[in-house]
Amino acid sequence: MPVIRQLPPDLINQIAAGEVIERPSSVVKELVENSLDAGATRIEVDIELGGARLIRVRDDGGGIAADELPLAVASHATSKIGSFEDLEHVASMGFRGEALASVASVARFALTSRQRAADSAFRLEVDGGRMQPVRPAQHPVGTSVEVRDLFFNVPARRKFLRAERTEFAHIDDLLKSLSLARRSVEFRLSHNGKPLRLFKACQDHAAALLRVTEVLGDAFPAQSLRIEHAAAGMQLSGWVGLPTASRAQADGQYFYVNGRLVRDRVVAHAVRQAYADVLFHGRHPAFVLYLELDPAGVDVNVHPAKHEVRFREQRLVHDFLFRSLHEALAQTRAGQAGMVPPPEPVAATALAYAYPGMGASRPAPFAQSRLSLGLRDEPLADYAALLGQPPASASIAAALPDADEREAPPLGFAIAQLKSIYILAENAHGLILVDMHAAHERITYEKLKAGRACSNLRSQLMLVPLNLSVSAKEAAAAEEHAEALADWGLELSRSGPSTVVVRRIPALLEGADVGQLATDVLAELAQHGSSRRLQELENELLSTMACHGSVRAGRRLTMPEMNALLREMEATERSGQCNHGRPTWVQLSLGELDRLFLRGR
Known part of the structure; x- marks a missing residue:
């Protein structure tokens, strides 16, 4: 057996990149989430050749101090947590402190930032893990991150990139999902110098529904129900598509836990059961749902890319989701549409198999x-x-x-x-x-x-x-x-x-x-x-x-x-x-x- 030895930092970061950076859209996800955590109200994403040549994310957030720029690209360095207690109450989009270090190890990387009180901006460049000195630069308040020639020093990873159109489609889908997560933020997307997406900031419910329409199509609002329900320390809101507006693929499903888009088996199972009695075989419902609960009740530290979460009260969350959606769908009648009233609150000790009866039918407007x-x-x-x-x-x-x-x-x-x-x-x-x-x-x-x-x-x-x-x-x-x-x-x-x-x-x-x-x-x-x-x-x-x-x-x-x-x-x-x-x-x-x-x- 070879002797045990400490791995060099560059190799450590490249291994981490293999877990976090799957394709160009993974880079965009990490950078945009950092911008959201920085309090940005406007985020611009510029892409060239599907992200293989250039990924640039520019925001108007709080910025980074000049002396903190080297730390920003250091492994396991972050401003978002500082103790185990913080880890149990994660409310930010990112917290691991691996993203920028991983990206900088497999690309030609540049970070330019200016804080609001600073006289000028500062720029840090990293070329395949080799860091250059920090120097002054011109930049408005906020941060810009440039990622050029992704995987240029890891040919085995670069050859697995798909066609330009495919990689950009992943980025486009990602930005749609992030725009639904933070409706108060303006998002812009361009590809090869051509503006393609503009999601304006939403200030009211009508504007929020307009953004949902831009993502899911013009027909979705008229074929969906508005959900608002709170119980057992949780709140569920958003829109669920009517069964008759189902899709052939599960490509219209957006579920957010405390603002984070997740794929979770508990959630998927609850939604599938709620639609089981009304959905045509082989079809999938469309929905945009937001679940809010105490950050201590959900563990987001179970996946390097933060796609999955683990609920501490898994059974209670499942029952709450199922009951909310099941009763919302049950209250629809032929000839009626629009927002449905919330179901009765579910008790914290309710069991999934202890459902009440179907309730009294709504009285008809004519004598019977x-x-x-x-x-x-x-x-x-x-x-x-x-x-x-x-x-x-x-x-x-x-x-x-x-x-x-x-x-x-x-x-x-x-x-x-x-x-x-x-x-x-x-x-x-x-x-x-x-x-x-x-x-x-x-x-x-x-x-x-x-x-x-x-x-x-x-x-x-x-x-x-x-x-x-x-x-x-x-x-x-x-x-x-x-x-x-x-x-x-x-x-x-x-x-x-x-x-x-x-x-x-x-x-x-x-x-x-x-x-x-x-x-x-x-x-x-x-x-x-x-x-x-x-x-x-x-x-x-x-x-x-x-x-x-x-x-x-x-x-x-x-x-x-x-x-x-x-x-x-x-x-x-x-x-x-x-x-x-x-x-x-x-x-x-x-x-x-x-x-x-x-x-x-």
């Missing part, structure tokens, strides 16, 4: 009389039998117009039925088209779920208990959450360090793969401290029941029946999408109809 659609009640009867109750009625309430037409409800009044599939209705804005089967499927589904939430689930005793081998962590989760799982009809008991026994399952899931079901539930409990797998499986079955128990395409409806369906849609949670995430209704405004017929030209 009962009108049955004459549906087949077999699925509802089967479900009622599992609950030990009499069958629920499959009828819906008819809302017949008894008010002035000027007070037309959101989905208007029916005027015709097309091909026995679609309902055509007229409202104050124009024409409404409704997929009658998809709409009634959602209405029936929500009634089934509400019935389940208000009733005790029956469980089925297994003829032969099932022994399962699991990890020690999963076995401990089975023991810890045994009582809560029993409330859902799943009886698990720990029989050894890495074994559990399944004795009962929900009667609704008779015939399911018990081993896979229990394994999935325990895996989620072990990783996230909560699981909705039981509820998801039951929802799948209820969705199938609702599909068979809903009015079918090809059936002729009377005018009162069509109006009844429209009123039920307006009063039913999540009625903008069917059980599979497809839209149930479409609005065509008078302006859109006029354009179709070239009116006014």
Whole structure:
């Protein structure tokens, strides 16, 4: 074995660069975050050849003193923390003190800065780790950092750079995300001398929404919900896209923790579960969300590039996010849009599987009389039998117009039925088209779920208990959450360090793969401290029941029946999408109809 020796500083910095500096966008991230920490209100980013030739970041922040410039590019030197207590309460974007030293070791680096009280600026140059003397320079208040010929002295790293267009696209995406993090800061981006982006500082909500629109597209505001919710020492705000405005890729998702863009498994899991009941298969929601909590409650020192965080109360954060988003999406109704009221606060001891019922439907604006659609009640009867109750009625309430037409409800009044599939209705804005089967499927589904939430689930005793081998962590989760799982009809008991026994399952899931079901539930409990797998499986079955128990395409409806369906849609949670995430209704405004017929030209 070779002898143990101390690594030279240049090699140490280049190793650190391998962890922190992945590509030119990584350099831009570190430099812009330093500018934000310096209190900048304006940041300019100039790029040449996708960042391979030049990266220049200029800000109007507080600047750096002349005698501190050499320390700024020294390894593990920072002004942002000074003790272990500071590390536990990190509120800045950066704190490790590695970024500038790492960048300067793999590029031709120049740092020019001037403080507000200083008579002049000073400049420090570093060429591949070799530092030059500090000298006076001309520069306004603030700091400029120039990074030229990235990886010029590390050919193996440079050859892994992608095409100019690809590298610049990463930088562009990064600046978009940073502009959403700090909406009060102006950002400018140019490439090869050509200005490409200008994000003006936002002073109010309207300007902030405009910046979101610039990043996510013009259609996003009209297809999103505003979120404002605080509970258990946390605050969640921002915008979430409606399920019908989902994307093929997860490229419209921005989540910030105390102003820091993060990718976190707890967050991703909570968001995925919140959308599980309304999102079309294979689609991804778009959102811009800001989570604020005590810095002591989140550990940002778990990844060299600071992409990931670790929550100290992981389970509580997961429950708070899920509940906030789940109830926001649940309160949407067909024909309605805009900001939703915040859900009831979640208790600090709430468990992810202890959700309340779906709540009362919003009252319809017209007097109600009962009108049955004459549906087949077999699925509802089967479900009622599992609950030990009499069958629920499959009828819906008819809302017949008894008010002035000027007070037309959101989905208007029916005027015709097309091909026995679609309902055509007229409202104050124009024409409404409704997929009658998809709409009634959602209405029936929500009634089934509400019935389940208000009733005790029956469980089925297994003829032969099932022994399962699991990890020690999963076995401990089975023991810890045994009582809560029993409330859902799943009886698990720990029989050894890495074994559990399944004795009962929900009667609704008779015939399911018990081993896979229990394994999935325990895996989620072990990783996230909560699981909705039981509820998801039951929802799948209820969705199938609702599909068979809903009015079918090809059936002729009377005018009162069509109006009844429209009123039920307006009063039913999540009625903008069917059980599979497809839209149930479409609005065509008078302006859109006029354009179709070239009116006014």
